[in-house]
Amino acid sequence: MLIIGAGLSGIGAAWHLQREREWTYAVLEARDRPGGTWDLFRYPGVRSDSDMVTLSYAFQPWRGKKSMADGDSIRRYIEDTAREHGIDQHVRYGCKVTAAEWSWEDNLWLVRTEQGGRSGTWTCSFLYICAGYYDYEQGHQPNFEGVEAFGGRFVHPQFWPDDLDVTGERVVVIGSGATAITLVPALAKTAAHVTMLQRSPTYLSSQPDVDKAADALRRMLPARLAHGLVRARNVLSSQLTYWLSRRYPEQTKRHLRGAILRYLPDAAYVDRHFAPRYQPWDQRLCVVTNGDFFRDVAAGRASVVTDRIARFVEHGIALESGDEIHADVVVSATGLSLVPLGA
Template sequence: MPDPALPTEQLDVLIVGAGISGIDGAWHLQKRCPGKSYAILEGRERIGGTWDLFRYPGIRSDSDMYTLGFPFRPWTGKKSIADGADIRAYVEETAAEFGIDRRIRFRHRVTRAEWSSAEARWTVEAETPDGPRRYRARFLYLGSGYYDYENGYRPEWPDEKSFKGRFVHPQFWPEDLDHAGKRIVVIGSGATAVTLVPALAETAAHVTMLQRSPSWIVARPSEDGIARRLQRLLPARAAARTIRLKNVLLGMLFFQRSRKRPDKVRALLLKWVGEQLPDRDIADFVPAYNPWDQRVCLVPDGDLFRTMREGRVSVVTDTIDTFTKHGIRLASGAELEADIVVTATGLVVKVLGGIAISVDGVPVNPAEHISYKGMMLSDVPNLVLSFGYTNASWTLKCDLTARYFCRLVRHMDAQGLDICVPRLPAAGIERQPMLDFSSGYVQRAAASLPGQGTAPPWRVYQNYFKDFAALGLGTVTDGVMEFRKAG
């Protein structure tokens, strides 16, 4: 039971997380629901979320900034594929410009959230440097992402302790690590690995990317020439909207083509790799799965391929047999010498930010619920999940979610309502996995994720235009959302 002695603050909306999702949600709330009281609880010491946590060499976006950026404050930087430090600064500047930073309570880690239908309020508890603190709010808006900030995925290998070098996980990159002149093995072939490898190669003696299996990798210019021309020719607002629409369309066309004609897209991607590595065997870049069964890795300006052509990077496809004193012995019998081993082996998914949530005393297990419009859970009142796309920029879906949430709040205010809760039909629905992705981090977390249905509003579309129609234009009184007053 809640401790009655804890200091308590009353709010209309409580936002969890001061990354892109939380800042976007706060801006829309200020703009579209003026007068609503809110606060943002951030467990860490700074704004930025992902872009503050990850500090490894070369950290950058793997989506273009014209869609990853906020539509209400368009990205104007030179690079379309931006560095992590520039993204972090952009998010911080956005929060400061609109006064959102004054609403953030740093080092407030939310541990528990309890809903009372009788009171139509969430009671939320957070650990702070000054001890536990309580908040009560009509709505709980989770912009806390989907992975564990305190733990990264890290397999165990035979005889690790015999290795005399240093292990490093990208999620916890040490500030004191000097990799100049060192032999480095990066284990992994996902977005983090292909970002790290060329950055480390700038000063390392040699870098080897050791992959169990290849990933799809595509080279793309770090600067968008069309976008830069449009910015010169059109007024700022018109240019931003045109560039955003262009990139959304191109991304969707590529994804849909990959799903409908994977053979054609496979051939095209392999042709591009061959152009980057002429006169070389590209077997290490031929995945067993189709494009967009997992996220396609982006290498701006082909930097990974450039460092391979220069002889500073090698890619090896093999599995680890054991660690040795000086490196790794592979299943093939080959040995990789290393001074540093970087385990770019993935994320740990953490649903609902790891918060213990209950409704009228009953614990909420996300795996037992169905996602409503990709932003709420069945039978959980007044709770919004700001969850972005896996096949496009995260912000695109988060921004639609924030807009819809504000429409929902305005409707409830106009009708004098207190509670909104998506209700499943009495006959139930056919359940499917929420994320149709074969990536390791998704498969490891499949049993803990909410499900989805086969038809709207229970279907989770990885499609911006379908979501725009449902969240931007569709009615909030859809016959599925149940509204009522407190008690």
């Protein structure tokens, strides 16, 4: 058997295969270390917006202090899991799959690869694709008019430059999804100011990044038992929250609005920038850990602008309203480029 991808799903699949002793397997990974998404994304503040007890493996309980963990902690968790269970011995790093086809004559999959400048072919009776759902080579990038005229730096979070220092800079983050909500507080620590420019608002909810109840259970119970109980609680809580939100959307809107008003008491500002046109859970709700995003807006380190981009200009962005935002750095947090089966 061949598994494509050594991210969270690929390492998990390998563990389960090892329990079925009649299978031999290899994991083909294009990158030079495990982690998948959590190795690729290295922008400031990158983290999960799902709790790691639910996201982690049942056979390898999450031991991290934070349930909403940072990207590097998640990558190390995947790497440690692979090493502790001997899965790393089956991974072929730097081996990029370029094509796969079924041979009716041989009753086998023929998997074409490139590794170190050389082409190769692998065969297997079962092909397990754990390569994700988006293009690792390019992010989703709208065609902004005049971007070539912009005099500052223009970056996409999927390919964060190692040399980018925003200290004392005016930064604009385009987008209002999970990446933008994560980036703004991280950049606001050193930037002169960070503006989140959104076309339309997203539902946001502040949650603590440390689960005190889960920590208490882990201290009292065996690791796997505590993990199972916390995971069951989190799954049931998520399902109940979703059901209540869909059943009572107006009450949910009022609840979310009231929670934001505790950080940002200006009701007009909240209604302009944090009141989406759609119903709760028509799109995924974004998590703000410990209220950090709201605290930065309240303190003036960050701000939100709801408008559409007309074009880029040398010193920033011209908006359809006629306003302009001056910027030294623009971060285009505009999402992923989706591809079927990660290929």
